[in-house]
Amino acid sequence: MRLDKFLKNSRIIKRRTVANEACEKGRVSINGKVAKPSGKVNAGDTIEITFGSGTTKIKVLAVNEHATKEAAREMYELC
Numbered sequence: 001m002r003l004d005k006f007l008k009n010s011r012i013i014k015r016r017t018v019a020n021e022a023c024e025k026g027r028v029s030i031n032g033k034v035a036k037p038s039g040k041v042n043a044g045d046t047i048e049i050t051f052g053s054g055t056t057k058i059k060v061l062a063v064n065e066h067a068t069k070e071a072a073r074e075m076y077e078l079c
Contacts, residue, residue, distance in 0.1 A: 001040070001041050001063045001065070002037065002038050002039070002040070002041070003019070003023060003028065003030065003035050003036070003037055003038070003039040003040070003041050003047075004016050004019040004020045004023060004037040004038075005019075006041040006060070006063060006075075007019035007022075007028075007047075007049075009064065009065070009066070009067050009072065009075070010067065010072050010075040010076055011067075011069070011072040011073075012049070012056075012058065012076070013049075019037065020037045022049065023035055023036055023037040023039070024036075024037065027049060027050040027051075028047065028048070028049050028050075029047070029048045030045050030046070030047055031045055031046055032046075032048075035047075041060055041063060042060065042063065043060055043061060043062055043063055044059075044060060045059075045060045046058070046059050046060070046079065047059075047060065047076075056078070057078065057079040058076045058077070058078060058079065059076060059077050059078075059079050060075070060076055061074065061075060061076055061077055062074065062075050063075070
């Protein structure tokens with residue numbers, strides 16, 4: 001699945017366009033490498049997102065094309 005779509009489906013970032021912009025500005029990395037919005041996300045990957053002065057580290061548990069609000073939380077865990 002595309003990185004920007006995963007961030008939106010998992011509800012980490014509210015809108016796909018915002019996720020796309022964050023990736024383009026170099027604020028998102030997958031497994032330690034700066035990622036483009038079209039980067040592929042797989043289960044087991046570690047995503048690091050820089051918001052302002054803080055950093056959030058996330059481990060991908062599952063990649064679902066469609067997720068309800070409850071199922072979205074089960075797609076990742078905070079590291």
